[in-house]
Amino acid sequence: MEEESPNGPDLVLTLDPRTRVLTAALAYDSRFPTINAMWLRNCIVTAGYDTLRIRPDAIKGLIAQYNAGRTVPPIDIADTVDGSLEISLSRDGLTARLTIFPPRGGNAVTRAMLLDELNAKGITEGILVAEINRAISTGEARDLVIAHGREPVPGEDGSLECLLPDTRDRVPNIRPSGRTDYRDLGDILVVRAGDALMRRHPPTPGVEGLNVLGRPIAPQPGKDARFAAGLRGVSVSPDDADLLIATHDGQPVRVRGGMVVEPVLTLKSVNMATGNVNFDGNVKILNDVTAGMSVRATGDIEVGGVVEPATLEAGGSIVVKGGVVGGLGGKAAGKDLSAHGIRCGGSFSATYAQQARIDAGDSIFIDDVAMQCQLTAAHHVRVGNHRRGHIVGGLIRASLSVRARVIGSASRVRTELEIGSNPALALTLQQKAEERDQKENQLLEIGKLLTLADRNPGRVPPEVVARAEQTAATLTAEIGGLRNEEADLRFRLDLAQQARVDAEREMHDGVTITLGEQKLRISQEVGPSTVRLAEWGLGVFPLAEDKGLG
Incomplete structure (x- = not known):
């Protein structure tokens, strides 16, 4: 032409x-x-x-x-150039993409050409016919997905299921909101030798996937959950390798990686006749602990009656069914009783407390009244559940919240509340960060060795490489665990900045509230209210019923 x-x-x-x-x-x-x-x-x-x-x-x-x-x-x-096409596969083979290059005066790409190319590349699975037809009709496509395989489904991690109700938990657990439910810590639960405690559920293998070439894709299996080594008072059932049973009578306590059964010592009272108590396990006292005595236990302590000015120390929680009469500023028979106090790693619960010094690694719950006490809790202090719920005088410290029905008194008794401070938590965070830095430096040095071995085959002995790889895997896992712990600690410190004081009914003149460098003195009686940090400092706001402790 x-x-x-x-x-x-x-x-x-x-x-x-x-x-x-x-x-x-x-x-x-x-x-x-x-x-x-x-x-x-x-x-x-x-x-x-x-x-x-x-x-x-x-x-x-x-x-x-x-x-x-x-x-x-x-x-x-x-x-004259005919239209052409290009089909590319993703690295994992799960996706095929199409690009059409339009003709320059020549013939357009046809459906037959595209199907021939799919066949040439061996793409047989997950073909998206509608997308192909649309691309052919328009003559345009750029990285268009025209085939998609079936992704593998990861397996579920194994788990450890507690088979007992209301088991004490030695693993700290804070809700994302920072709230903690008020709870009666209850009686010590006792199991007998041979009782089933916990079942291990194995991980699932996952579901196999299929790439566009019809080749199977192995799923990521779930992580195994294993019973920790050295759990006291328990063993794996001889008839069922996934069942944890008690080897002797005692209190079951859930710990990381399983459960332990701690022995329980039961006493009618603790007085001069019984002497002081120091027990590796849990102590249950049916009646009272008299003045000047001491009870120390690695587990929990339960007292059915009243605790007079005495020393109670527990690695777990302490429950006093009656009340606590402390010795702050008091003397008996010429002895200074102010040195006595109560300390526990878990939570503390009592009906009332008067002139008592109580330190809890978790929270403090008092049902009736806390009068002229020194209470320190890592998380919350709650006074009032079924009874009056009064805080009168004393010094109350809590990282996250203090809540009572009435705070202070009409007689303007000096009542000090400190919230939001937890130096121990900040120190722990610093220590975890330093430990992680050390392990990361170790991992860096091992990485250099493995790189050298990879680039120079035969230069590093195989046994050295194997040990280095094992150490690197261990360090990587430990670093991951430390990062998780740091994140949890930062979360808890962030919660402390949202610390609050809640008065459900009223707060009186004479109450002073401190959060860090911020201080607020209540100068007149206020009704249901919340004290928390605002842009200008500590402020008093109407009580938000949906906040704080349940």
Whole structure:
């Protein structure tokens, strides 16, 4: 096919049907001494060849020859190009993507061409027919997903299921809201030898996936959950390797990686006749603890009666069914009783407390009244559940919240509350960060050794490489655990900045509240209210019933 150009020298364009190459011939005409690329482009468009792929260098050469006053013999200036396609696979083989390159004067990509390419690449699974049809009809596609395999489903991690109700838990647990439910810590639960305590559920293998080539993809199996080594008072059942049973009578306590059974010592009372008590396990006292005595236990302590000015120390929780009468500022038989106090690693619960010093690693719950006490809790202090719920005088410290029905008294008794401070928590966070830094430095050095071994085969003995890889895996796991612990500690410190004091009924003049460097003195009686940090400092707000402790 030949075409001539208007408004200029005679340009003859010829498309060879065999080679599908467009040639141009141009006789020099002195009436048109020069031409330019725009004129030539218009000629090509007018002739209907604008979709062909132009050869830029050939166009430049043609213009240069003509402008030099020479006739230009036939020269190839453009090519007919059929449409083409490209199918790429993702690295994991789960996805196939299509890109269509449109034709330049040639034939468009057809559905048959695309299916042939899929077949050539072995893509047989998860083909998206609708997407393919849409791409063919529009003639356009750029990284279009046209096949998607079936992703593997990771296995579920193994778990340890407690088979007992209301088991004491020695693993700290704070809700995301920072709230803690008021609870009676209750009686010591006792199990007998042979009782089932905990069941291990194995991990699941997951569900196999399938890539677009029809090849299976192995799933990530769940992580195994194992009973920790050295659990006291328990063993794996000889008939069931996934069942943990008690080996002797005692109190079951849930710990990380399982459960322990702690022995229980039961006494009618603790007095001069029994002497002081120091027991590795749990202590249950049916009646009272008299003045001047001490009871120390690695587990929990339960007292059925009253605790007079005495010392109680427990690694777990302490429950006093009666009340606590402390010795702050008091003497008996010429002895200073103020040195006596109560300390526990878990929570403390009592009906009432008077002139008592109580420190709890978790929270303090007093049902009736706390009068002239020194109470310190790592999390919450709650006074009042079924009874009056009065805090009168003394010093109350809690990292997250203090809540009572009435705080202070009409007689303006000095009552001090400190919230939000937990130096021990900040110190622990610093120690964990330092420990992690040390392990990361160790891992870095081991990484250098493994890199050297990888780049220089045979230079490092295989046994050294194996030990290094094992150590690296152990360090990586330990670093991950420390990061999780740091995140938990930071979360708890952040919660402390949201610390609050809640008075459900009223708060009296004479109450002073401190949060860090902020201090607020209540100068007149206020009704149901909350004291918390605001932009300007500590402020008093109407009590939000949906906040604080339940």
